[in-house]
Amino acid sequence: MPVILGIESSCDDTSAAVCVDGEILSNVIANQTIHAAYGGVVPELASRVHQQNIIPAVQQALLNAKVSKNDIDAVAFTRGPGLLGSLLVGVSFAKAFALGKKLPLIEVNHMQAHILAHFIDHPKPDFPFLCLTVSGGHTQIVLVKNYFDMEIVGQTMDDAAGEAMDKTSKILGLPYPGGPLIDKYARLGNPDAFKFPEPNIPDFNFSFSGLKTSILYFIRDEVAADPQFLQKRMNDICASVEKRIVTILLNKLKKAALTYNITNIALAGGVSANTGLRQGLTDLGSQMGWNCFIPQFAYCTDNAAMIAIAGHYKYLNHDFVGQNVAPLARMPFN
The missing domain is CATH 3.30.420.40 (ATPase, nucleotide binding domain)
Structure with missing residues (x-):
């Protein structure tokens, strides 16, 4: 013991x-x-x-x-x-x-x-499983074969998803840490209010640098046209940004799951606390017949x-x- x-x-x-x-x-x-x-x-x-x-x-x-x-x-x-x-x-x-x-x-x-935080509580995933690990510094899809054998099958080529959220919060003038605030405001907004691009990256890899740039230019142009734009549309902006980041993550995860024929899917990392990502994985899992594992917030x-x-x-x-x-x-x- x-x-x-x-x-x-x-x-x-x-x-x-x-x-x-x-x-x-x-x-x-x-x-x-x-x-x-x-x-x-x-x-x-x-x-x-x-x-x-x-x-x-x-x-x-x-x-x-x-x-x-x-x-x-x-x-x-x-x-x-x-x-x-x-x-x-x-x-x-x-x-x-x-x-x-x-x-x-x-x-x-x-x-x-x-x-391995997934082995703290029940239910625990069976091997093998895919884990989407998302934090401020990392974005990875990991094939987990056992406790000690893990293979990264996809990862970001530049910025991480959490960094994209943090930089977006700075662009919006939100205080640090901004990720939880984007989550909070997104719950009150329309995720289809604004359209942001999804990068065309090969295999199961990610890129978020272009998305950050598009958000920066979008905010710059809208504020130039209406100085009150951020105050008027903060909830919709956060909801739209969050939706795009979540769809980028889940589209790659879905592609990997189909390629490896794995139905045990896990979520981990600091950004796994995001409400939109947790709900998005739950919804996609129901659609795909996955066994989804999402850790407690703690x-x-x-x-x-x-x-x-x-x-x-x-x-x-x-x-x-x-x-x-x-x-x-x-x-x-x-």
Whole structure:
């Protein structure tokens, strides 16, 4: 019955979780509000706040799980990808904790952990399944053959879907973080009010740079014609942008599912918290006869529960690393 302490610090959320025999008993997330004043994450500030939050987050995770540090069997941590300074805080803490308690270390790839978050709760997907993993920095379609064998079959060639939403929110003058606000306003708007282009990208790959440019020029021209355009049509703009991003994602996912003849389909990553994407996958899944798996909101954004559950399976596989391990900002997927 392994007890795994999970540590996540890849960007601006400091998180700690405890997993006992494959069950998540605690998942503590310390958010950073300091970045709102700058319209995005400032890496140096993120690193400093991680240093302030890491020990309280771990202590609270242990308290919530009703375990002591002496009960821990291994420490799992995010090695990458992510902001190097932020990763360094989590990796250093994990190494020091493991060294002090003479525990094994388990490195976890952040993007693979998003996928393995589906094994926290029931129902759990059967292998093989396709996972659409969407975050601020990544957009991928992954063929998941087992816990340790995953293949990226499609990915963005430039910008990620989450980045497209973030940049759109900046164009619209929305405060950071803008993704949740686009989601909120989109629920009140007409998704067919405005038409934005869908790029013609081969295979199962994505591109969102052209969409960002078209949105920028559209807003520029409409505001020039009517300075009150954003105030009048904010809900419709957000709904139309969200619809286009969702259709781009789901059209590629549908193509991949048909090509690989797979009906177990999962969604993961921070953008999987978007209401339109969740509903869009549910609707498409009903149409296609898919078994769809969508994680709870708490396991969509960056969190240590997904690191701990990944660590659980790696522990059972005796997949450990030594104290010489270092963070990797651009950690390879495999």
